[in-house]
Amino acid sequence: MTGHEDFDALLKARFDREHQHVPADPFVANAMHRIRAEQRLQVGVRMGLYAAALIAAIVASPWLIAGAARLNAALASSLVWAAGLPGVWVVGVLAVGVLVVQRVRSR
Amino acid sequence: MESRLAVAELRQAPDPLVIALACAGDRSAFAEVMRRRQARVRKFMYHLCRQTALGDDLAQQVFLKAWRSLSQLRAAAAFDGWLKRIMVSTWLEEVRRGKVETTSAIDPADVAVHHDTTTERMDLDVALATLQPDMRLCVVLAYSEGLSHPEIVTLTGMPLGTVKSHITRGAARLREVLSDYGERS
Numbered sequence: 175m176t177g178h179e180d181f182d183a184l185l186k187a188r189f190d191r192e193h194q195h196v197p198a199d200p201f202v203a204n205a206m207h208r209i210r211a212e213q214r215l216q217v218g219v220r221m222g223l224y225a226a227a228l229i230a231a232i233v234a235s236p237w238l239i240a241g242a243a244r245l246n247a248a249l250a251s252s253l254v255w256a257a258g259l260p261g262v263w264v265v266g267v268l269a270v271g272v273l274v275v276q277r278v279r280s281r
Numbered sequence: 282m283e284s285r286l287a288v289a290e291l292r293q294a295p296d297p298l299v300i301a302l303a304c305a306g307d308r309s310a311f312a313e314v315m316r317r318r319q320a321r322v323r324k325f326m327y328h329l330c331r332q333t334a335l336g337d338d339l340a341q342q343v344f345l346k347a348w349r350s351l352s353q354l355r356a357a358a359a360f361d362g363w364l365k366r367i368m369v370s371t372w373l374e375e376v377r378r379g380k381v382e383t384t385s386a387i388d389p390a391d392v393a394v395h396h397d398t399t400t401e402r403m404d405l406d407v408a409l410a411t412l413q414p415d416m417r418l419c420v421v422l423a424y425s426e427g428l429s430h431p432e433i434v435t436l437t438g439m440p441l442g443t444v445k446s447h448i449t450r451g452a453a454r455l456r457e458v459l460s461d462y463g464e465r466s
Contacts, residue, residue, distance in 0.1 A: 182424075182452050182456070185424055185452055185455060185456065186424050186427075188405055188459075189328075189405065189421075189424045189425045192324070192327075192328070192405050192406070193320075193323070193324040193327050193328075196319065196320040196323050196324060198316045198319055198320075201319055201323065201337060201340070201341070202312055202315050202316050202319060204337075204341065205315060205319075205340075205341045205344050205345070206308070206312050206315075208341055208345055209308070209311075209344075209345060209348050210308075212345065212349075
């Protein structure tokens with residue numbers, strides 16, 4: 175800044191004279207107190223979220239188990255269907271469709 | 282995290298070591314970093330907001346933000362520039378919240394804030410409060426922090442022309458206000 179032509183050295187000296195003695199205490203102690211409080215809060219929130227997730231999993235477990243069983247059954251029946259003649263035809267038609275679309279796009 | 286050094290050792294330790302320990306999560310080292318930097322940060326905030334309590338609160342916010350994001354700091358040597366960016370962004374957030382006041386006319390009660398043993402003089406912070414927040418920030422960064430125009434542009438995101446104009450007009454306004462109250466800057 176001092177290199178600039180319109181720099182006011184007297185004003186700079188005035189700034190330097192202000193607030194020369196700013197004691198560190200109790201400022202540092204208060205700031206550290208805030209930091210510790212925030213850390214405690216973060217730990218508390220994290221623990222709360224873990225606990226909430228655990229409780230939610232326990233409460234929802236009957237639905238989760240039933241849903242998984244239904245999903246399993248649906249997957250098994252669709253595999254049986256896909257392995258049969260209609261499934262092979264559908265997969266073949268879809269493959270031809272994909273090839274046609276790719277050809278049209280590449281033009 | 283427990284400190285690897287005793288408080289007395291931290292007081293004697295060189296800056297890069299203390300900053301590196303603070304970056305590793307050492308709370309005592311961070312307290313020492315804060316002890317070494319607090320006067321500069323608080324002085325910066327006092328100039329900008331004029332109120333000691335608010336200035337201290339903003340300075341504490343600066344250190345709180347610094348503690349939260351210390352892990353992002355790449356090198357101890359970059360600490361002061363990085364802290365300066367947090368100081369400026371904390372102030373700009375305060376301005377955006379609309380909590381910063383600009384005094385159009387000086388209250389005579391504010392004039393003799395400092396009672397020296399021989400004279401009563403105009404408080405510089407009162408004079409600074411007559412500047413618009415952006416202009417005040419540029420003047421404080423230039424005259425209190427000693428930053429160059431390009432450095433202020435980088436920190437504030439303002440165009441270079443605006444920064445130069447703010448500093449020139451702001452310094453002129455300060456000289457005018459201070460001389461109106463019988464004081465040479």
